[in-house]
Amino acid sequence: MDRTPISTHIILIIGAVFMTLPVWVAFATSTHAPETILREGLQFWPGGHFFETYNEVLFVEGGVMKKVTAMTMLKNSMILGIGFAIGKVIISMLAAYAIVYFRFRLGVPLFWIIFMTLLLPLEVRIIPSYEVVANMGLLDTHTGLIIPLIASATGTFFFRQFFKSVPDELLEAARLDGATAWGFFIDILVPLSKTMIAAILIIMFVVGWNQYLWPLIMTTQEDNYTLVIGIKQIYQVLNEGGELPQFQKAFALTILATLPPVLVVLIFQKWFVKGLVESEK
Amino acid sequence: MKRVQFEHSAVPYLFIAPQIIIIVIFFLWPAAQAIYQSFLLEDAFGLSSQFVWFRNYTDTIVSASWLQAAGFTIVFSTLVTFLSLAIALLLAVKANEVIRGASTYKTLLMWAYAIAPPVAGLMGNLMFNPLIGDLYQGMNALGFDFDHKLDPYDAGFVVVLISVWKQVSVNFIFFLSGLQGIPKGVQEAALMDCKSSFRRFWTITFPLLAPTTFFLMVINITYAFFETFGIIDTTTQGAPGGATTTLVFKVFQDGFRGADIGGSSAQSVVLMLMVLGLTVIQFRFIEKKVHY
Numbered sequence: 001m002d003r004t005p006i007s008t009h010i011i012l013i014i015g016a017v018f019m020t021l022p023v024w025v026a027f028a029t030s031t032h033a034p035e036t037i038l039r040e041g042l043q044f045w046p047g048g049h050f051f052e053t054y055n056e057v058l059f060v061e062g063g064v065m066k067k068v069t070a071m072t073m074l075k076n077s078m079i080l081g082i083g084f085a086i087g088k089v090i091i092s093m094l095a096a097y098a099i100v101y102f103r104f105r106l107g108v109p110l111f112w113i114i115f116m117t118l119l120l121p122l123e124v125r126i127i128p129s130y131e132v133v134a135n136m137g138l139l140d141t142h143t144g145l146i147i148p149l150i151a152s153a154t155g156t157f158f159f160r161q162f163f164k165s166v167p168d169e170l171l172e173a174a175r176l177d178g179a180t181a182w183g184f185f186i187d188i189l190v191p192l193s194k195t196m197i198a199a200i201l202i203i204m205f206v207v208g209w210n211q212y213l214w215p216l217i218m219t220t221q222e223d224n225y226t227l228v229i230g231i232k233q234i235y236q237v238l239n240e241g242g243e244l245p246q247f248q249k250a251f252a253l254t255i256l257a258t259l260p261p262v263l264v265v266l267i268f269q270k271w272f273v274k275g276l277v278e279s280e281k
Numbered sequence: 282m283k284r285v286q287f288e289h290s291a292v293p294y295l296f297i298a299p300q301i302i303i304i305v306i307f308f309l310w311p312a313a314q315a316i317y318q319s320f321l322l323e324d325a326f327g328l329s330s331q332f333v334w335f336r337n338y339t340d341t342i343v344s345a346s347w348l349q350a351a352g353f354t355i356v357f358s359t360l361v362t363f364l365s366l367a368i369a370l371l372l373a374v375k376a377n378e379v380i381r382g383a384s385t386y387k388t389l390l391m392w393a394y395a396i397a398p399p400v401a402g403l404m405g406n407l408m409f410n411p412l413i414g415d416l417y418q419g420m421n422a423l424g425f426d427f428d429h430k431l432d433p434y435d436a437g438f439v440v441v442l443i444s445v446w447k448q449v450s451v452n453f454i455f456f457l458s459g460l461q462g463i464p465k466g467v468q469e470a471a472l473m474d475c476k477s478s479f480r481r482f483w484t485i486t487f488p489l490l491a492p493t494t495f496f497l498m499v500i501n502i503t504y505a506f507f508e509t510f511g512i513i514d515t516t517t518q519g520a521p522g523g524a525t526t527t528l529v530f531k532v533f534q535d536g537f538r539g540a541d542i543g544g545s546s547a548q549s550v551v552l553m554l555m556v557l558g559l560t561v562i563q564f565r566f567i568e569k570k571v572h573y
Contacts, residue, residue, distance in 0.1 A: 008375045009382075015372040016389035019449065023396070026404050029413075042408065042415045095300040102293035103286050110297055117304055119560055120312050123507045123529045124552045127536045127545060128311035128318070151303035171286075181292045210397035212511040217537065228511075231403045235515050247413055254404050261395035269388065276394075276451075277458045 023258065030054075030251035037247045049248065057252045068222035070230065070256055077209055077226040077260070083146040084208025085201045092155030093193070097185055099156070100163040101171070117153045122214055130217050140224050145215060149208070155200060158278060162196050163189065199275030202268045206261040227257035312553070319546035330543075337547035347548070349523055350531045357441065357527060358505035365445045366497060369452030370490075374482065376453075377460040387457065394450040398508055402515030405443040409516075429517065433524030436517045440525050443516065444509050451504075452497055459493035460486070499563045506555070528552060 025042050032047035057070045098104075099111055122129065129148060138144025166189070174184045190197075215229050225233070234250045265272050287293075319337050321330040341347050376386050393401075408416045409429060420427035420435075429435040463486065471485040487494075510529050513519060519526035519534065526534070528548065536545030 004379050004381070008378055011371065011375050012379060012382075012386045012390075015368070015375075015449075016386060019393050019446070020389055022404055022408065022446070023393070025408070037413055041413045041418070091300045091303070094296045098293035098296035101286055102290075102296075104290075104293045107293065110301055113301060113304055113309070117308050119553065119556050120308050121503075121507050121556065123510065123532065124549045124556065125308070125311040125315050126533060126549070127542060128314035129307060131314070132307060132311055147303060148307035151300050151307065156300065181287050181296075206395050210395075210400075212397060212399045212514075213533070216514075228397045228399055231399050231515060235403060235406065245412065247407065247410075250403065250407060254400050254407075257400045258396050261397075262392055265392055265395040266388065269391075273391070273454055273458065276454060 023255075026251045027255050030248050030255055032248055034246055034248055038245070053248045053252050054256075057249050057256070068225055068230075070227065070253060072223060073225050073227045073230045074256065074260075076224060077228065077257070079142055080145060080211060080215070080226055081205045081209035081260070083142065084149055084211070085204035087146055087150040088152075088155045088204050088208075089197055089200055091150050093159050093190075093197075095156045096159035096163055097189065100160055101181070101184075114153050114156050117151065122149075126213065126217065129214075133218055139218050140221050144218055145224075146208075149211065149214060155204070158200060159193070159196070161278075162193060166192060195271070195274075196278075198268070199271045199278065202264055202272045203275040205264055206272075209261045227253065231257060315546045315549045315553075317546075318542055319550045320543075322543050333543075337543040338551075341544045341547050342551065346523055346526075347528075347531065350526045350528050353437070353525060354506065354527045357437070357444075357509075357525075358502050360441050361444045361448065361505040361509070362498060362501040364441070365448040365452055365501060366494065368445070369449045370456050370494075372449070373453050373456035373460055374486070376457060390453050391450045393447065394454065396447065397511065398444075398447055399511030399515045401443055401447045402512035405439065405446075405512075406516045409439055431521055433521055436521055436525045440509070440513055440516055443512050444505065447512065448501060448504055452501070455493055455497055455500075456490065459490050463489050496563070499559055503556075503559060506552075 025044060028046050029037055029043045030053055031050040032043050033049050036047065037043065058074075059069055059071055061067050061069055095114060099107060133139060133144045133148065136144070138147075170188060170192075171184065174188055179187070209226075210228060211226070212228050215226050216232060219225055219229060222233075230253055234253055237246075320332055320334060322333040322336065323330040372390055376383065376390065379386060408414045411417050411428075411430075417427060417429075425435075427435050429439045467485070467489070471481050475481045475484065506527065507529055509527065510533065513525060513527060513530050517525040519530050529552065532545050532548045532552065535541045535548065539545075
């Protein structure tokens with residue numbers, strides 16, 4: 001029997017509405033004609049222009065921006081999200097493996113170098129970072145977009161923590177069997193870390209997809225925009241005014257930029273919560 | 282450190298090399314550049330530069346616009362941290378009590394984590410748009426004479442509201458996992474000793490959540506300092522008159538729009554020191570927790 005007081009439910013419902021309603025309204029409004037939106041304001045129920053709006057935003061050049069379609073931006077966002085997640089997992093697993101399983105002279109100083117990245121968020125080194133990437137000729141490339149983002153400390157700490165909890169006997173046994181350093185890593189440690197890897201991949205996909213400042217400064221051509229950067233263009237178009245403001249397209253773009261990471265979080269909710277809570281510890 | 286380890290060899294260097302190389306090229310080198318440039322004054326064309334010691338620091342940090350941004354950043358991060366923690370804590374406590382519909386509530390309260398700050402910013406911006414935004418009209422209908430494009434307090438209200446909205450879900454997830462970590466035995470004992478759920482919360486649950494709360498405070502301050510850039514950039518852009526400009530937004534503005542490399546670098550270095558301070562506080566605390 002549920003003896004929870006009704007006030008508890010009321011508070012939770014208010015909270016849920018507060019967190020959900022804005023996105024619902026954004027979706028509902030995106031399915032109306034621009035004239036309706038201008039005349040009546042925000043919409044709470046879906047209208048009849050869903051296919052029209054989303055088709056135009058996704059596939060028609062010159063619809064949202066000058067020439068890029070949301071489909072291209074969606075592809076760029078996917079590359080960023082997936083590339084960032086996979087890159088981060090590989091880089092940080094390798095580094096954590098070296099730190100936990102080897103005794104080497106520079107081990108401790110190198111660990112501190114990794115730690116220092118916590119002190120240097122992108123925001124405090126924006127301009128020099130931009131210059132480095134520009135000098136290497138990596139502006140407007142996927143490499144230049146992804147590589148500088150993947151080397152932060154959180155992933156390494158996460159795997160370091162996990163590797164430390166792996167029983168020592170595994171390595172002893174593997175060494176008796178004559179396993180090499182690489183063999184032990186690939187055949188034993190990686191399969192053992194499967195759930196950890198999944199959890200981190202999910203978190204990092206969302207984090208990568210949602211990157212804003214770095215893609216904003218290092219992509220100059222519309223072809224390379226991610227959805228999250230496309231947002232900024234919409235902002236400018238709306239501010240400049242001109243013709244009939246295409247609010248439904250702006251809303252449609254926010255929905256498209258939101259949908260993939262939200263789906264990932266909802267589908268893999270358990271792993272996501274685990275990854276988030278564990279990786280921040 | 283493991284009791285059993287591989288012998289010393291070149292192998293570990295190969296494993297750790299990718300990360301270290303990226304860090305040196307994209308973290309340490311740019312950071313060193315920022316520090317170096319903060320001591321230089323470039324001429325208007327960027328052709329020559331001159332070593333000016335701390336002039337960029339003294340020039341920027343006493344400037345009215347920097348002080349205004351610093352003041353706003355402090356008020357803004359205090360409000361965002363306090364409000365998003367308070368709302369999330371209330372919701373987490375309630376979600377932990379509830380039995381029926383628990384997982385639905387949890388999902389609805391945490392899913393907004395996946396929304397990027399600039400996306401939340403644009404959504405909010407549209408809802409406050411004078412042409413269509415019900416929130417804008419609603420505020421005026423309530424008699425607030427609301428205009429976030431002209432009034433600094435109204436603009437501040439908009440960025441605080443969106444920033445809090447965006448941060449509640451993260452805090453909720455951590456608080457809920459903290460609450461679920463409290464042993465059943467403790468909860469049952471508390472239930473027997475203390476009938477009032479209000480008192481039970483403040484005397485037993487809240488102290489047990491203190492580590493989570495403290496950790497989240499650091500996370501939230503960092504969020505309010507840095508990650509809200511996307512929200513400000515898609516709502517007020519620091520307007521009106523710099524009233525909603527945070528320190529990070531100002532570094533970006535002065536460096537990219539104003540092309541004041543020296544001044545922007547000096548501001549970056551000040552921010553580095555602030556992050557250092559926050560991290561030291563965080564680790565002091567974690568050390569304490571270990572002893573405890």
